[in-house]
Structures are given as structure tokens and as C-alpha cells.
Amino acid sequence: MEKRVLLGMSGGIDSSVAAMKLQEAGYEVTGVTLRLHDDGGRGAEEAARLADRLGIAHFEYDAREAFEAQVVRYFTEEYLAGRTPVPCTVCNNRLKWPLLARLADERGIRSIATGHYVRKVCHDGRWYIAPAADADKDQSFFLWGLKQDILERMLLPMGDLTKVEARAYAACRGFQRVAVKKDSLGVCFCPMDYRAFLRRAVPADRLPGRGAFLYENGAFLGWHEGYPFYTVGQRRGLGIHLNRAVYVKKTCRERNEVVLAPLASLYRTEMWLKDWNLVDEARVLGSGTVIVKIRYRKQANRCLVSRTDDDRLHVRLLDPLEAVASGQAAAFYDAEGLLLGGGIIL
């Protein structure tokens, strides 16, 4: 059996522990650090140092151009279009995993790995992403777009570990620095509030100026800073004080308006998806209820899914769902938590 694997190494704790686990399982590991944005090369340095200590090969690959075009520009353009982007989903599905596969192919390596907290299982001849042992760290939500050609090659050494176990394992192997590393938070190229990022990254003449906050009945409530700075479901930071809680119900790019409403008005019973991917269509389309998640955490609603004439997915929500934002992702799961697929909300 071939025992070579290409591992994406960010320099963080999870991919570092993944390297040790793969090595322990008998794999000849090659590590690659993708340079995605300007982090001063810190991730690559840390990964190279670890690789050196473990005695594994490591190289850096400059993917800044692809990342800028496919993830960063997509991110800003989505906000300018009045939608709410999902950069980590897009990066994983369209850039990171396909690139790992290509770099592995170039080296004649079959298996590809990351430090993602997910597992995979084979069911009726097809591979599915399954939830991680550590429910709190499970990252399956970001991987619904991966196809069989990637899924079958994936090795996921962190799927069976909890984060606490991962830290203890690193410490026990003598990698104290790895064991106490901080968890990375949020979007890697935009650790700050996305609004500050937009102001920095988008030329001022492309950002709209102030516009009207309207109540859902059309009444004028005050001024806002421009529709891209507000997302559906947002309550905090509106800069407007009413004697009741209001949320962003929708934004209107053409008129630069932001419509506010009480939470009860934000519930929806259906949505449509584009750019969808399903592992096995028969397990989702017209085959009874499945679970849909539109948020990474703490939400799971039952739904019925069908395909429309124009090749979109129609999702009928049996449990209404609030704050369904266009541009966000919806991921489908079965009752056991297997990831069945997903798509982008229209």
C-alpha cells in the first residue's frame, strides 16, 4: 500500500499535530504551506521548523494570486453586491483542496491531508464527510462542495481527536510550543471586523455613502453608512436607537437602503440554492426530510429539497429559519450527521 501523503501545513496547532499523527501511522509525509496572503511568511517558517524537527520534507507554494482573485476579490465583491460571502467555504472547496490535489499529483503522491476536524466514511460506494469526534470543533460545514475525486484521496487525522487531546498529544511528544498555540479565529485574511477591511480594500469611489434605514413598512428611521456595511440578521452596531429590538431584514443595493424589522419578520419557510453539490442526489432530492444548516454553529432545521427547472435547489423549511442571507452557504446533513452536500443561497 502506498504510504505517502501531502499535508497542508499552516504552522498552526491542528496541522502540526496532523503531521505527527500521520507520521506515527506510518506515512511518509510531505508538508506544503500555501502562501495565501501577506502574513510575512510566519506560517511557512513555523511549518518548516516543525517539519525539520519531524524529519519530513516541506515546501512553500505561492498561491497569493489565486487567493486574491478567488477569495479576497470574491469577498469584497459579494458585499458590494449586497450579499454575505462565505470565504472559508469557497477557499476550501475551490482553492485549497483542489490545489493540494494538484501539488500532490505533480509529486506522484496519492493522499492529501489537512488538520480539519472532520472524518470521512464510505457508504454505498461513495465517500461522505462525517462530523468530527469533537462536536465543538467540527468543520464539516465548510466542505460540502468537495467532489468524490478529492474526498476519496483525503486523510483526516484530526477527525478522531478532541482539541484538548490534540494539545495533550503535542505536549506529550515534546512539542510544547505547538501545544499552547492559540486557535485561529475567523477569516484568515480579515481578522478584524469586515467593515474595516472593506474600507481599506475597496476604493472609496466604489463604496456607497450614507443611505436610509427604513422600517419594514417603509417609514424612515435614520441614516446608515452604506448598504455593504450591514448584513441580514444583524442587530448590533446599527448605530440607531429605537425602543424595541430591530434586525436587518434586507438591504437594497440600487437604492442604498437597509430595511429593519423585528426578529419575527426575518423568518423564512423556503430558499433557493445555486452552485450546489450533492454526494448522492437520491439521498436528498425528494427523498424525505434532511437537515439543513446555514450557520456554522447551533442551528439545524428540517427541510425538503427539490430541483427546479432552472437547475437550482428549492429548500422548503419545515422549521422556519431566521436571517437567511443571500450569498451564505446551506449544508445538508442526514440524521447521523453525514454531510450530504450544499449550495449557495440565492
Ligand SMILES: Nc1ncnc2c1ncn2[C@@H]1O[C@H](COP(=O)(O)OP(=O)(O)OP(=O)(O)O)[C@@H](O)[C@H]1O
Ligand atoms: N496556508 C496554508 N497552507 C497549507 N495548508 C493550510 C493553510 N491554511 C490552512 N491549511 C490547512 O487547512 C486546515 C484547516 O485550516 P483552518 O484555517 O481552518 O485551520 P485551523 O483549524 O486553525 O488549523 P491549524 O491549527 O492547522 O492552523 C489546516 O489544519 C491546514 O491543514
